[in-house]
Amino acid sequence: MDTMDIIKKRRSIRNYTNEKIDENILKEVINTATIAPVAGEFQITVIENQELLEKYNIVIKEFLKNSPDENMKAMGENPNYNAFYGANTLVLFSAPDENPFGGLTTSLAAENMILAATEFDLGTCYMVSPIFPFNDGANNDLLKEFNLPDGFKPVCAVTIGKISPENENPKRPALDNVNYVK
Numbered sequence: 150m151d152t153m154d155i156i157k158k159r160r161s162i163r164n165y166t167n168e169k170i171d172e173n174i175l176k177e178v179i180n181t182a183t184i185a186p187v188a189g190e191f192q193i194t195v196i197e198n199q200e201l202l203e204k205y206n207i208v209i210k211e212f213l214k215n216s217p218d219e220n221m222k223a224m225g226e227n228p229n230y231n232a233f234y235g236a237n238t239l240v241l242f243s244a245p246d247e248n249p250f251g252g253l254t255t256s257l258a259a260e261n262m263i264l265a266a267t268e269f270d271l272g273t274c275y276m277v278s279p280i281f282p283f284n285d286g287a288n289n290d291l292l293k294e295f296n297l298p299d300g301f302k303p304v305c306a307v308t309i310g311k312i313s314p315e316n317e318n319p320k321r322p323a324l325d326n327v328n329y330v331k
């Protein structure tokens with residue numbers, strides 16, 4: 150697919166099938182995240198362990214339940230809500246606390262893999278909600294299971310998987326936020 154077509158086609162997918170992604174395609178997609186513009190260290194953790202994802206889902210929902218935000222609270226309390234929208238693979242991007250560009254670097258890496266996944270008709274959703282439970286040094290036991298280098302903290306995450314035929318995307322509103330200075 151042409152680059153422009155991929156960029157226009159990409160949407161956040163919030164409904165996945167449970168089908169496994171082809172291992173070689175997954176590797177090819179993940180590799181694109183390693184060749185994005187980079188400033189400082191970061192780590193890419195591909196979580197395919199279903200037990201760990203289930204534990205992680207519970208931790209996120211528990212965090213949401215206790216949120217003062219009504220929408221977040223409702224998500225946490227909804228028994229049908231899955232924090233990864235049913236995707237069986239989560240790509241977690243982490244960086245050392247002292248890297249001031251951790252958020253920027255990991256997000257550029259994430260966008261690379263998101264566009265690459267679109268080329269292979271895989272769905273993705275860029276998310277920050279999976280990092281909330283680790284704010285304030287909480288949930289260290291779960292964090293240890295990600296086997297990150299010392300001092301690294303999750304910064305953002307991307308779900309990846311086969312798109313469910315039931316997935317629906319709302320129309321994206323056109324933004325009026327470009328100005329040219331000539």
Ligand SMILES: Cc1cc2nc3c(=O)[nH]c(=O)nc-3n(C[C@H](O)[C@H](O)[C@H](O)COP(=O)(O)O)c2cc1C
Nearest residue numbers: 159160161162163274275276277278279318319321
């Ligand atoms: C910084 C940031 C954080 C986001 N966090 C979440 C999230 O936690 N959960 C989620 O479902 N989507 C999240 N999104 C995805 C946006 O909701 C989505 O990109 C936006 O609604 C536009 O829709 P589209 O991606 O389909 O074009 C996030 C996007 C950004 C840029």
